[in-house]
Amino acid sequence: MVKCTICGVREAFYARLYSGEKLCAKCFLESIEYKVRATIAKHKMFEFNDRIAVAVSGGKDSVSLLHILAKIEKDFPRASLNAIIVDEGIKGYRDEAIEIAAENSAKHGVTYTVISFKELYGFTLDEIAEITKSGDLTPCSYCGVLRRKALNMVAKRSGATKIATAHNLDDEIQTFMLNIIHGDPMRIARTGPTYNDEEPWFIPRVKPLCEVLEKEITLYAYLKGIRFQESPCPYASAALRNDVRNALNRLEEKHPGIKYTIYGSTEKIREAIRERKPKIHLNQCAVCGEPTTGEICQACQLLQKINVH
Amino acid sequence: MVKCTICGVREAFYARLYSGEKLCAKCFLESIEYKVRATIAKHKMFEFNDRIAVAVSGGKDSVSLLHILAKIEKDFPRASLNAIIVDEGIKGYRDEAIEIAAENSAKHGVTYTVISFKELYGFTLDEIAEITKSGDLTPCSYCGVLRRKALNMVAKRSGATKIATAHNLDDEIQTFMLNIIHGDPMRIARTGPTYNDEEPWFIPRVKPLCEVLEKEITLYAYLKGIRFQESPCPYASAALRNDVRNALNRLEEKHPGIKYTIYGSTEKIREAIRERKPKIHLNQCAVCGEPTTGEICQACQLLQKINVH
Known part of the structure; x- marks a missing residue:
């Protein structure tokens, strides 16, 4: 033994x-x-009295995060947790995830808010996929942008002072590599364990799982007997991200520890990029008021695309 | 057709x-x-009257570089080319490479200087490999550092104003990834198409092939009928670099163009890192006077290791 x-x-x-x-x-x-x-x-992610909005999809990462934060929050009576569950409207997939997310929230005595694409934007993701199927964008392109916006809006409405998401270390280094591959490394400035645009209307984001390997958070969920949704999204394509994931997994297998050293490098590079002048500050979208680097946020641009189809 | x-x-x-x-x-x-x-x-690599030292190993990259620079140099009568051939002392491998390097230099009417590890350091690489075989470093670790030092010394002696090396685009992005993987991204500041430490005793380095794919420079050499050494170095291990090369090749195969976008990102990240204060300037090694980030250069540290064995 x-x-x-x-x-x-x-x-x-x-x-x-x-x-x-x-x-x-x-x-x-x-x-x-x-x-x-x-x-x-x-990373000084939280204050003792933060109102924390946790983005919960029902997958292993977000449900484990909810579990761990609920445990930690017991020591901070003036802090509060609220799970935000975004219902994109994906038949035969999202329903189960929402049920799981709600069940886990209730189990930990955490309030939760369900917000749907349909009520926010007038369309479910299934409808958007149907409407835009001849276009050049995948459903994932719409979903990512619209989900982030939904999360922001609900967090703001509920008076949240922080948004916590469940990105793990693998997600972080994959995103880093994808920014490199897309030739857009300046975006790295807006990634990382914490991001705060230092505008009064911007809700700072934190990623408490960013130093945990995907493999280990999965194992954590299994060992804890946490119920989570295991089936992948029916729209999941993200071919390039999968290829990057596989490449990193193969490297880690042969050279254990590589993911952590890569992660360490992303932190140093982020710091160098963030220190550059002029910094890119976010504006408020001229249409909806949500954060954007341009004049009109990506979500509003995509919604326009859907509406003219 | x-x-x-x-x-x-x-x-x-x-x-x-x-x-x-x-x-x-x-x-x-x-x-x-x-x-x-x-x-x-x-990248404004050359002045009209530069004395260019070209590092020629005899491989496809360096011999092709010599070929192309000799062609370009015809338009610049006040510039000069000198090939520097470093003889590391690897039996049954280096001899052929040196013969090829010398032949190619002569063919283009380029003068060449052969410098050996034995005369510079007192040991051939074969001897170093034998002496240090129980140590923790591979022969490649010694070779890389000692070769760079040899190149610098000969370039300085011959009055060179630039050192040109034949690193191609694949080499550059692999090195970038390796710096990320090793958790040492600040080194990226000292890589790139050109590097000049702006000290009077430092010879600026340039990499004219840095935007050409390895595959294409190989094809160039074959089509031009350029004779080069095809067999790999008997010590070549570089397991991690090979894994990174394979990962990048697989990605490029599935998503053509990725190597160029990654290269573009390395340029932007390098710029951000180079702009940071305080900049890391090179010192002169207390033992030999060659460039180093510390007090004693890596080469002198390694030579000490060999001598105490």
């Missing part, structure tokens, strides 16, 4: 290759929660 | 996927030379 490197008592079940540790289930779970607490502290 | 996109007359033999062009041999060769000229102009 191989014993756990941390407690030295229980049997190890998981080999953490990048650190050389062999961990029992209990120490593994604690290590994840500890890491999330450390990430939150290091 | 598919006709060449450029001349519209000759038969195309090569499909340049990233641009959609189909090219005949003549137009392909011209496009490479044109691209090198454009890179040189864009």
Whole structure:
């Protein structure tokens, strides 16, 4: 029997290759929660009295995040959590996810708000996909932009002072690589563990799971018996992101630890890019008032596209 | 018969996927030379009267670079070219490369200087490999550092005002990725098409092939009938670089053009990093006087390691 490197008592079940540790289930779970607490502290993600809007999709990452934040929040009686569940309107997929997200929120005594594309924009994603199917954009292009806007709007309405999303370390380095691949590295300035545009109308964003590997957050969810949606979105294409994910996974497999060193580099590069003048500040969209780098936000531009179809 | 996109007359033999062009041999060769000229102009790599030291290993890149620079130099009578051939001392491998490098230099009427590890450092690479085989460094670690130092020393001795190396676009983006993977992205400041430390004793470096794909410079060498060494170095390991190369090749195959967009991003990130204060300036090594970021250059540190073995 191989014993756990941390407690030295229980049997190890998981080999953490990048650190050389062999961990029992209990120490593994604690290590994840500890890491999330450390990430939150290091990046000063929260104030003691924050009203935190957590974006919950029902997937492993967001449901685990909700679980961990609910646990941490117990120590901060003046802080509050509210789950925001965006219903894009995807038949046979979203319904289950919403039910799971709602169930998990209720389990932790967290209030939740469901907001749908249909009520916000007049169309479900299924309808948008049908309307725009001859166009040059995939449903994912619409969904990502419209979901972010929905999240912002609801967070603002509910008086949230922070928006927490469940991006994990793999998501972060994939996004970094995609920005590099798209030839648009200046966007890296607006990614990262925290982002605050320092405008009074902008709700700062935080990513408490950004230093946890996707593999380990999945394991966390399974071990905790957390119910989450496992089936992928029927529209999921993201061919390039999948290729980048595979490339990074192959590299990590052969050279354990690479994902963390890449992550460290993204932080340093982000810092260098953020220090540059002139900084890119966000404006308020001339149509809807939500944050945008231009005059009219991407969401309003896309909605215009749908409406003229 | 598919006709060449450029001349519209000759038969195309090569499909340049990233641009959609189909090219005949003549137009392909011209496009490479044109691209090198454009890179040189864009980055103001040379003055009309530069004394250019070209690092020639005998491989496809360096011999092609020599070929192209010799052609360009004809228009600049006050400029001069000198090939620098570093003999690391690798039995059964380097001898052929040196013969090829010397032959190509002579063919273009370019003077050349051969400098060996043995005369500079007292050891051949074979001897270093033998001496250090129980150590933690590969022969490649010694070779890279000592070769760069040798190049610098000979260039300085011969009064060179520029050092040209034959790094192609693939080399550049691999190095970028490796700096990211090693968690050391600030090194990116000292990479790129040109690097000048702006110290009087520092010889600026230029990379005229940095915007040409490895695949295309290989094709150039074959089509031109240029003789180059095809066998790989017997010590070549560079496991991680090979993995990165494979990952990038796979991505490029599925998404043609990715290497160029990645390259574009490396340029923007380098600019952001170079603009940061405080800048890292190079010092002169306390032992040998060559450039170093610390007090004693890496080469002298490695030589010390060899000598105490």
